[in-house]
Amino acid sequence: QDHVAQRGIHAFGIKTLHRVAQGLSQQRCRIGDWIAGVVTEEPELVVVADARVAQMQRDIDQFKPQLEQVAAFRKKKAKLEKKIDVIDELDRARSGPVRVMSELAMRTPERLWLKSVKTTGGTIQLKGLSLDNELVAVFLRGLSDSEYFEAVDLDGTKLEGGKGKLKLVSFGIRAKLVSPKSDEDVAGKQG
Numbered sequence: 001q002d003h004v005a006q007r008g009i010h011a012f013g014i015k016t017l018h019r020v021a022q023g024l025s026q027q028r029c030r031i032g033d034w035i036a037g038v039v040t041e042e043p044e045l046v047v048v049a050d051a052r053v054a055q056m057q058r059d060i061d062q063f064k065p066q067l068e069q070v071a072a073f074r075k076k077k078a079k080l081e082k083k084i085d086v087i088d089e090l091d092r093a094r095s096g097p098v099r100v101m102s103e104l105a106m107r108t109p110e111r112l113w114l115k116s117v118k119t120t121g122g123t124i125q126l127k128g129l130s131l132d133n134e135l136v137a138v139f140l141r142g143l144s145d146s147e148y149f150e151a152v153d154l155d156g157t158k159l160e161g162g163k164g165k166l167k168l169v170s171f172g173i174r175a176k177l178v179s180p181k182s183d184e185d186v187a188g189k190q191g
Contacts, residue, residue, distance in 0.1 A: 124174070125155075
């Protein structure tokens with residue numbers, strides 16, 4: 001909203017003009033009601049009342065351009081706020097993949113390696129190797145605690161390696177990618 005004030009739209013002046021116009025309109029209605037009661041009693045007062053009504057109408061007509069300007073400013077403000085929202089959303093989308101990779105790196109325990117990371121639509125598929133099943137479980141919990149992943153699910157594990165080779169656990173994980181609303185939300189939940 002500060003951005004709107006920086007573009008020369010002064011809400012205080014707009015609100016003041018709007019209140020003045022509303023006041024004049026209310027006075028006009030009250031005078032009209034008063035005239036209706038007096039017309040039957042005193043014809044001289046009708047002339048005075050007509051003059052006041054005419055003056056009020058001139059005052060309303062005088063402030064009409066300002067009211068139109070207020071309406072135009074409100075439309076312009078709404079358009080600017082929409083544009084800013086779109087820019088913010090594009091900024092979040094642009095930095096999303098970098099943050100997801102950073103989150104994966106932070107959540108990956110030692111002695112666990114990712115062989116492939118594949119995204120399709122809003123889903124991410126991870127394949128990797130680990131020294132044991134316990135590390136895979138730690139990795140799954142870490143991803144579940146992240147703001148960037150939902151519905152984290154283990155596709156399966158399989159023991160790999162033969163005679164004389166190091167035995168490793170091959171695993172596959174699938175999760176839904178989520179875009180946190182703001183950096184402050186993510187920082188607050190991580191810290």
